[in-house]
Amino acid sequence: MISFKEENRKFNYRxxxxxxxxxxxxxxxxxxxxxxxxxxxxGRVEWMEFAEQAIxxxxxxxxxxxxxQPKERLYxxxxxxxxxxxxxxxxxxxxxxxxxxxxxxxxxEEFNGxxxxxxxxxxxxIDDLDNYIIKPALLKNVIKNYNNKFEYxxxxxR
Numbered sequence: 001m002i003s004f005k006e007e008n009r010k011f012n013y014r015x016x017x018x019x020x021x022x023x024x025x026x027x028x029x030x031x032x033x034x035x036x037x038x039x040x041x042x043g044r045v046e047w048m049e050f051a052e053q054a055i056x057x058x059x060x061x062x063x064x065x066x067x068x069q070p071k072e073r074l075y076x077x078x079x080x081x082x083x084x085x086x087x088x089x090x091x092x093x094x095x096x097x098x099x100x101x102x103x104x105x106x107x108x109e110e111f112n113g114x115x116x117x118x119x120x121x122x123x124x125x126i127d128d129l130d131n132y133i134i135k136p137a138l139l140k141n142v143i144k145n146y147n148n149k150f151e152y153x154x155x156x157x158r
Contacts, residue, residue: 001043001044001045001046001047002044002045002046002047003044005085008084008085008086009085009086009087009088010085010086010087010088011087011088011089012044012087012088012089012090012091013044013045013089013090013091014042014043014044014045014089014090014091014092015042015043015044015045015051015054015055015058015091015092015093015094016039016040016041016042016055016091016092016093016094017040017041017042017055017058017059017070017093017094017095017096018040018073018093018094018095018096018139018142018143018146019041019059019065019096019098020095020096020097020098020146021098021106021123022097022098022099022100022102022103022106024097024126025125025126025127026106026123026124026125026126027123027124027126027129027143028041028105028121028122028123028124029041029121029122029124029132029134030062030113030119030120030121030122031119031120031122032118032119032120033117033118033120036133037133037134037135038122038124038132038133038134038135039134039135039139040093040139041058041059041062041063041113041121042055042058042059042091042093043058043061043062051092052070052072052094055070055092055094055096056068056070059096061114061115062113062114062115062119063105063113063114063121064105064114065096065102065105067101068096068102069096069097070094070095070096071094071095071096071097071148072092072094072150073093073094073095073142073146073150073151074091074092074093074142074150074151074152074153075090075091075092075093075150075151075152075153076089076090076091076092076093076136076152076153076154076155077089077090077153077154077155078090078091078136078154078155078156078157079155079156079157079158080135080136080155080156080157080158081157081158086158093139093142095146106123109122109123110122110123126143126144129143129144136155136157138153138155
């Protein structure tokens with residue numbers, strides 16, 4: 001994975017997915033036990049891997065999702081601090097619209113993924129996103145204002 005640390009600074013190259021329910025009314029978020037906030041499902045890009053390949057791999061590893069067609073939504077450069085470490089993160093976020101082929105994933109409102117109980121996934125109504133802590137916070141508007149366009153954003157949260 002493309003992630004490295006130098007003293008109290010860390011760089012990540014990450015992919016994330018805005019996974020929309022078949023009716024487009026809900027989005028799938030995830031958290032890690034003890035975090036206290038939600039983020040987009042996804043993970044880090046591996047060396048010599050394109051971002052689109054990475055999101056397909058990550059969603060298959062984490063959720064068993066296959067046959068998806070990710071659409072580029074956001075390229076984000078983010079500077080933030082977490083657990084006393086300064087992060088510089090570049091992420092490419094995609095929209096994944098589920099179809100009836102993926103109905104199994106929508107059966108439960110909250111569930112653990114393939115990788116174990118540490119990872120908790122939750123379907124959230126898009127209209128209710130403001131009731132959740134999502135990192136980075138700008139993702140709420142990115143999700144709510146999805147209009148098939150790709151955006152580039154910079155964010156400094158330090």
